[in-house]
Amino acid sequence: MNEHAAHRSSSLRQRPGGRRRTAAAVAVAVAAVTAGALVQPAFATSPSPTATPENVTAAARPDTVQKGLDRLVREDGVPGVLAAVKGRDGRTRNYTAGVGDLATRTKVPVDGQVRIGSNTKTFTAVVVLQLVGEGKVELDAFVDTYLPGLVRGDGFDGRNITVRQLLQHTSGLPEYVDRDFALSHKDYYSEPRELLDRALAQKAHFAPGTKWEYNNTNYLLAGLIIQKITGRPLGEEINRRVVDRLGLRHTYFPAPGDRTIHEPHPKGYARATEDGPLRDYTELDPSWGWAAGAMVSTPGDLNRFFSGLIGGRLLKPELLAQMRTTVPAPEVGAGVGYGLGLISTPLSCGGVAWGHGGTIPGYRTGGGVTEDGRAVSIAVTVLPTHVVDQHADALVDSALCR
Numbered sequence: 539m540n541e542h543a544a545h546r547s548s549s550l551r552q553r554p555g556g557r558r559r560t561a562a563a564v565a566v567a568v569a570a571v572t573a574g575a576l577v578q579p580a581f582a583t584s585p586s587p588t589a590t591p592e593n594v595t596a597a598a599r600p601d602t603v604q605k606g607l608d609r610l611v612r613e614d615g616v617p618g619v620l621a622a623v624k625g626r627d628g629r630t631r632n633y634t635a636g637v638g639d640l641a642t643r644t645k646v647p648v649d650g651q652v653r654i655g656s657n658t659k660t661f662t663a664v665v666v667l668q669l670v671g672e673g674k675v676e677l678d679a680f681v682d683t684y685l686p687g688l689v690r691g692d693g694f695d696g697r698n699i700t701v702r703q704l705l706q707h708t709s710g711l712p713e714y715v716d717r718d719f720a721l722s723h724k725d726y727y728s729e730p731r732e733l734l735d736r737a738l739a740q741k742a743h744f745a746p747g748t749k750w751e752y753n754n755t756n757y758l759l760a761g762l763i764i765q766k767i768t769g770r771p772l773g774e775e776i777n778r779r780v781v782d783r784l785g786l787r788h789t790y791f792p793a794p795g796d797r798t799i800h801e802p803h804p805k806g807y808a809r810a811t812e813d814g815p816l817r818d819y820t821e822l823d824p825s826w827g828w829a830a831g832a833m834v835s836t837p838g839d840l841n842r843f844f845s846g847l848i849g850g851r852l853l854k855p856e857l858l859a860q861m862r863t864t865v866p867a868p869e870v871g872a873g874v875g876y877g878l879g880l881i882s883t884p885l886s887c888g889g890v891a892w893g894h895g896g897t898i899p900g901y902r903t904g905g906g907v908t909e910d911g912r913a914v915s916i917a918v919t920v921l922p923t924h925v926v927d928q929h930a931d932a933l934v935d936s937a938l939c940r
Contacts, residue, residue, distance in 0.1 A: 602940055606933035607635035607916075614926050616918045617816075618646040618804040622837035623937050624845070624913040630838065636919075638804035640816070647802035649838045651788055652917045653824065654903050655896025657840060658791075658833040659757050661776045663705050663879025664847065665764050667857045668779055674767050677702040677860065677878075684763045688734075693742030701763065703746050704756040705878040706865060710748070711755045712740035715826060721810055721899055724819060727795060728826040734758050750865050750876060754830040757879075761829025772829055784846045789835040797821045799834055806900020808921035816920070819900035831898055837905070837915035844907040847880075848892050862892070881906075887939035897921065905934050912938050 607619045618636035625631070634646035669675040681689050681696035681704065689696030694711055703709040714737035737755040744751070761772045768775050773791030781789050788801055798821055807816040824832040835843070850858060864875025864882050875882040882890050883906060891906025891914075902922045905915035914937040916930055 603631070603933065603937050604633055604635070606929075606936060607633055610918060610926065610929055610933070611636035614923075614929055616920055616922075616926060617807055618919040619916065620646050620648070620650055620652070620804065620837055621914065621916040621937075622649055622841050624841055624911065625940075626910070626912060628911065630841070632838065638919075640805070640807070646804045646919075649788075649836045651799050651801045651803040651834050651836050652901045652903060652919070653799070653806065653822075653896075653898045654833050654835045654840065654917075655827065655831045655898035655901065656754075657835070657843075657894045657896040657903060658827065658829065658831045659896075660844070660847070660879045660894045661780050661791075661833060662757055662760050662764070662772070662829045663861065664852050665772075665775050665779050666701065666705060666760055667853055667861060667878065669764065669767055670860075671854050671857050675701060675763065677705075681759060681763070684766050685759065688762075689738070689759065691738045691742065692740070694746075699746045701760070702878065704760050706750070707752050707756055707867075707876060708747050708750055708865065709753070709756055710742045710744040710746050710751070711753055711759075712737050712743055713753050714755050714758065715830075720826065721808060721819075723826045724822040724899065725797075726826070727823050728828075730758055730762060730828050733826060733828070734762075750867050750869070752867070752869065752876075754827075757830035758828060764829075773832075776833075780843070780852060784842060784851060786835065786839045786843060789833065789839045789843070791833050792824055794825065795823070797823050804919045806919045808899040819921075822899060824898070827898060831896060837903070837917055840903065840905060840915040841907065841913035844893050844905070845911065845913050848907055848909070885939055886935050891934070891938055902926070902930070904930055906938060908938060914938050 603621060603623055607621060610616045610619050616636060617640055618638050619634065621633040623631050623633070632648045634648060636646060638644045638646040666675060670677055675684065678700050681699045681701065685696060689699065699709045714733045734755065764772050764775055773793065776791045805818055805820040808819045809816055846852060853861065861878040861880050862882065864877045867874045867876040873884050879894070880892060881894050882892060884890055889908060891908055893906035895904040899921050901917055901919060903915060903917045905913070907913040914934050916934060918926060918930060
């Protein structure tokens with residue numbers, strides 16, 4: 539038994555996979571943990587699937603995916619939805635529904651860019667594991683090994699928390715962000731250390747290794763470790779080691795001060811209060827998300843990223859196996875497992891999907907990929923309600939199982 543395993547309680551037994559909700563269910567991302575109700579009037583739906591240059595054929599009549607997207611708009615009041623689905627036949631189909639701008643009623647751009655929230659965590663975890671493969675980081679070394687003296691507080695100590703526990707959300711550290719903070723910091727630039735100070739001023743939630751609890755603070759520290767070891771900015775390392783390696787042409791880690799989305803995109807919306815009007819959150823400073831949730835991508839690129847990761851293009855087999863070794867994540871759903879920045883979710887048709895998911899004011903993304911090459915990513919353009927989460931998750935499962 540390794541040092542990390544020795545710190546586990548029986549409730550955190552590692553396992554290779556899990557059962558129940560779709561991978562999109564882990565939209566417990568940067569601002570989503572306490573997302574409130576976001577009900578709004580329904581809007582017009584789009585036509586059936588749109589053909590794209592990726593040798594994609596559009597269905598003559600709306601298929602189950604299109605119908606599901608249309609329902610999200612018509613019944614759940616989502617302004618716009620976009621999706622990329624790679625089927626058993628190897629072809630990718632792109633879909634849209636609703637409108638890309640509530641004021642102008644313009645169409646949702648096919649495979650447009652969106653903010654991907656906590657999908658960023660998987661990118662961050664990949665870089666940490668690459669550093670493990672290079673002998674520069676050890677998963678079962680304590681945080682203090684790389685950030686000496688930084689993590690000290692009420693009930694927590696960096697000399698007792700491992701890198702693995704950060705990546706797997708079993709550290710017990712307190713959270714630095716909630717819904718109100720995320721919504722109110724739309725126009726503010728935040729330094730990682732400033733965000734960390736917010737967390738360290740609180741009490742520990744539990745002893746390291748005894749429970750699982752989704753926590754963005756873990757990935758702030760993972761990002762700081764990356765910068766300490768490489769001597770380079772986190773975004774530069776993610777872009778160089780992951781984005782460029784996989785040729786993700788529409789994915790990037792925003793530079794400091796960059797509040798825009800660079801390529802065609804639908805606008806994203808949120809309510810500042812539960813019963814308040816929808817506000818445009820498309821342009822915001824994502825620095826408060828940083829290593830936990832700052833990135834921009836498209837549904838198609840997210841499929842390529844998770845497929846490339848599971849296909850072994852980013853990590854050595856033994857490191858990918860570590861990443862895919864999960865602990866139960868009961869707060870997300872029965873049978874869901876959380877690895878090292880990667881989610882294992884059971885499918886209704888058997889087997890599991892691998893992915894993550896993310897929520898940030900304006901956007902919610904979710905999906906998953908399978909061992910045999912199927913892949914789905916769906917983005918909605920609003921900070922969602924629980925009902926929207928459930929319906930989007932069910933659609934991911936349906937798309938992967940059809």
